[in-house]
Amino acid sequence: SAVISQKPSRDICQRGTSLTIQCQVDSQVTMMFWYRQQPGQSLTLIATANQGSEATYESGFVIDKFPISRPNLTFSTLTVSNMSPEDSSIYLCSDMGQFNTEAFFGQGTRLTVV
Amino acid sequence: GQNIDQPTEMTATEGAIVQINCTYQTSGFNGLFWYQQHAGEAPTFLSYNVLDGLEEKGRFSSFLSRSKGYSYLLLKELQMKDSASYLCAVRRDGTLTFGKGTMLLVSP
Numbered sequence: 001s002a003v004i005s006q007k008p009s010r011d012i013c014q015r016g017t018s019l020t021i022q023c024q025v026d027s028q029v030t031m032m033f034w035y036r037q038q039p040g041q042s043l044t045l046i047a048t049a050n051q052g053s054e055a056t057y058e059s060g061f062v063i064d065k066f067p068i069s070r071p072n073l074t075f076s077t078l079t080v081s082n083m084s085p086e087d088s089s090i091y092l093c094s095d096m097g098q099f100n101t102e103a104f105f106g107q108g109t110r111l112t113v114v
Numbered sequence: 115g116q117n118i119d120q121p122t123e124m125t126a127t128e129g130a131i132v133q134i135n136c137t138y139q140t141s142g143f144n145g146l147f148w149y150q151q152h153a154g155e156a157p158t159f160l161s162y163n164v165l166d167g168l169e170e171k172g173r174f175s176s177f178l179s180r181s182k183g184y185s186y187l188l189l190k191e192l193q194m195k196d197s198a199s200y201l202c203a204v205r206r207d208g209t210l211t212f213g214k215g216t217m218l219l220v221s222p
Contacts, residue, residue: 042212043203100208101145101162101164103147103210105157107156
């Protein structure tokens with residue numbers, strides 16, 4: 001199983017600033033994803049991070065607010081831009097295993113915007 | 115679109131067996147996943163079903179019926195540490211759509 005390292009694990013940020021979250025996988029994976037989990041809620045997919053091309057965003061999420069990079073098959077970043085208290089949430093990266101029968105998550109980034 | 119339903123909460127006693135159901139309606143289906151999530155932690159992968167039938171993995175088993183849009187997670191010999199949220203997720207193409215999760219409370 002792939003090991004996903006995500007950082008930072010938590011941060012407290014001022015409104016109006018931006019935070020970049022990094023996700024490193026210990027093996028090459030075809031697909032990487034970014035999710036948000038708001039307090040007491042389930043996971044919502046933000047976007048699919050595509051290697052070498054623009055990310056594919058889900059309804060309600062836009063590139064200007066959540067720019068994503070994926071420079072290679074083991075690494076991706078998610079930036080939460082111009083933050084507001086409503087962005088306080090846990091952000092998780094995920095991959096799909098080689099045979100698409102497993103999907104693992106990073107440890108998550110607990111973001112608090114004040 | 116996709117609609118995934120799970121009970122919000124369940125309670126059970128230590129040593130017992132509990133079944134957590136998940137029903138789904140989706141325009142495409144490419145597998146169903148179950149995850150366990152303890153408070154403040156990331157989800158942990160439990161099981162994957164893409165064909166009908168039962169997959170057993172130690173104390174945990176997962177069942178799928180594609181024709182009925184139905185899955186369940188069966189937990190045997192419950193332990194206190196099994197108290198957690200259990201998430202059902204349906205895959206369509208490569209992405210996962212999650213249900214709201216079932217909070218399981220195991221009592222002594």
